[in-house]
Amino acid sequence: MSDITSSSFVRQDLLNERPAPVKTTGFIGLVRTRLFNSPTNILLTIVGALLLWFTIIPSVKFLMVDAVWTGHDRTACLTETAGFAVGACWPYIQAKLPQLIYGFYPEAERWRVNLTLVLAAVLLLPLLIPRLPSKGLNAGLFFFAFPVVAFFLLYGGGITGFGLSWTAGLLQLFDDSIIGAGRAVLALSKSSAIGPLLWVAGNLIVLVGTAIYWLIFPLTWLRDQLQGTGQSVWADFAITAAIVSLIAFVLGGGVRTGGRALTSSIATFVAIAIVIKLMGLDHGGLPVVSTNLWGGLLVTLVVSVTGIVTSLPIGIALALGRRSTIPLIRIFSIAFIEFWRGVPLITVLFFATYMLPLFLPGNFTIDGLVRALIGIALFTGAYQAENVRGGLAAIPRGQGEAAAALGLSWWKTTSLIVLPQALRHVIPNLVNSFISLFKDTSLVSIVALFDLLGSLRASFSDPKWSTPSTAFTGFAFAGIIYFIFCFGMSRYSLFVEHRLNAHRRN
Template sequence: MVVQSFNYVRTEMEAEAPAPGTSVGFVGWMRKNLFSTPGNSLLTVLGVLLLVWAVPPLYNFLIGKAVFIAENGETCRVEGAGACWAFIWARINFFIYGFYPMEEQWRVNICFVLGIILIVPLLWLDLPGKVLNAILFFVIYPIVAFILLNGGIFGLQSVPTENWGGLTVTLIIGITGIVVSLPIGIVLALGRQSNLPVIKTLSIMFIELWRAVPLITVLFMASVMLPLFVPTGMTVDKLLRALVGVSLFSAAYLAEVVRGGLQALPRGQYEAASAMGLNYWKSMLLIILPQALKHVIPGIVNSFIALFKDTSLVSIVGIFDLLQTVQSSSSDLKWAGPHQAITGYIFAAMVFWIFCFSMSRYSIFTERRLDTGHKR
């Protein structure tokens, strides 16, 4: 008989030892993300050297040696001076409103405020009342905004679109293009997948035609060639022509994005909709399109960002958008200086970056909220 001895078994738990200092905390994060391999270590060192080389001059130009307060460009012309932000502040009204009469700019401000009040709850996914909110934003708001901006009724002074400009025109073209092009793109995508030869052929011809032509050409055609085809004495507003051209151009690209989402769905989804007795439109609206659009949110938002940036191209047909107002102000002799134009372009780039980055982050947020169907 063998007697086992348990003298080696501990009767007390060993005190918990701290984790190695090189695997947790800031040092551990650096080892894992920045210095995990020799190649990553080399790239990290090169990145740090690039920042050391680029950040100090940029800081000095944009902030350290920049001119923030001045009555004219004399201070900005001092040797060693950086960005002339005083020039931006002096011309900020022109950059936002263009040639819109100063005493009537309150109408533009009301449009801005109403737009923010309506679009924030529309983008807030958890808030109820989306149907009413959508009707107010997509139907009522455009009518109210047009009446306020154009005037001519209710005692408002008439302000033709030739006097609109700056950030106001950029937002009008960008938002209108986004709102109008998405439903047109969805209809074109459905038409391209239609079993009816006529609808399918017309959809393909429309999409391929607009995708094969540069946007600059579209704007030139809308501005120069379109008046040649309308009856004598009839004129079409220049801004309206640009809106139509930009919207249809973007719709052709969105149609292909949406078609990719439709093709990504398994055939079983279509068969399940048919098995439930749903007709074509109910199956598309209730089952197919919600899933397809969820899959292609990055592509849709990417098209929206490209559209918003392409609004700067309307300047070539004489519309004073944000970029055109900045460019025309760079010749102001009162603020003439070596960095006047550069500061203006940096300001325009910052404005475009804010709007485009906001759309990108909201896209990521929406993807995460709607990604419930793929969680395990």
């Protein structure tokens, strides 16, 4: 038996060190594996580098190196005075900045715009951070309270009544229209072949109208009484608050469980009262700034935020209507959605600008900005409906059936079980729609509203600043603003998508 060390199978000396493997990580590894690993790749890398060289370098040179940074008029940005081939003309942006952001909004009132923007940011940021609590309150403030406050801040003006007067006015308008229709049918019956039938129908409609008149008489009477008193707003406010709080109390379960509903209703009304008092809405409010003075980024933001806030309820309603089993409602929703999705936005804006005023009573003029907003809300609503429908389809049937088994009504099933899950599913799609809405707001410049792009285009025609590089500078500036907003939103949508799919990652 020999020693184990003498066995010829055991190596006596150490192996030579093998060379380290080729580095495949880090910068060197990246260069080696993904840029220069084959002849084709080397060629492609060279092509790519040349492409970058001929686009990035001139852009940087234009924006930074060759740019003019100070000056008072166009002479500063001319090659003759500057002594070199001038790139971007930044003093032009400096001079036009107020116009690009506020339009012709009066200089003394611009703090109102700034305040609105700050308010929007303060309300929106916590809504976007998923970890922060009380999303319901936050969303309520942003989607319901903020638009109203923003309207009175930006537009100005006050109120002469409150809930009661508005309800009475609306009902009266509706009633007048019904009686008018009845009278029209009666007039038609005198010259028609089916005269007696129309006569009966017309009298019936008039009768219904009269009945409604007496039904709402207490409301209209109360309103007329309130208008007589000196403090009509506050009296109306008190009565409305009392009625709404009482209804909330009763619906909330009366003495047994209604306390919660009562307190939240009272808290809401106290908050509304504070806002009314602070902004002085009861005696005229802030001075009115007509919308044809608005412009620039302000209009872009107003249009897109209004579009976002109004399109979502429209979209939810249409999506639910499209899934409804009631034939007429389903057919109407499908037709409505497909119509608005089938036409370009610009024809919708033309429709809102030229056709909508024809559909309204002659004595009723409607603001140009509001017209565009209506068009955009309908158009985006149809797109949002399809997004929401996708979310509704993703919810398993079992959820709705379980809710039905627990005895929940259709409204409760939808609002408490199905919609919250469905909407959470489609947040990324909704944000993507908002991105395209934000980009599409630039189209309002075609119907004579001066948004950011419209103001930019208007500023090109100023002879004080007309140089060869003015247009490029203006587009660079506006492009950076648009890019920041859209890119930010798209990153946010990716972030939410990532978060929603957390359980699918491995």
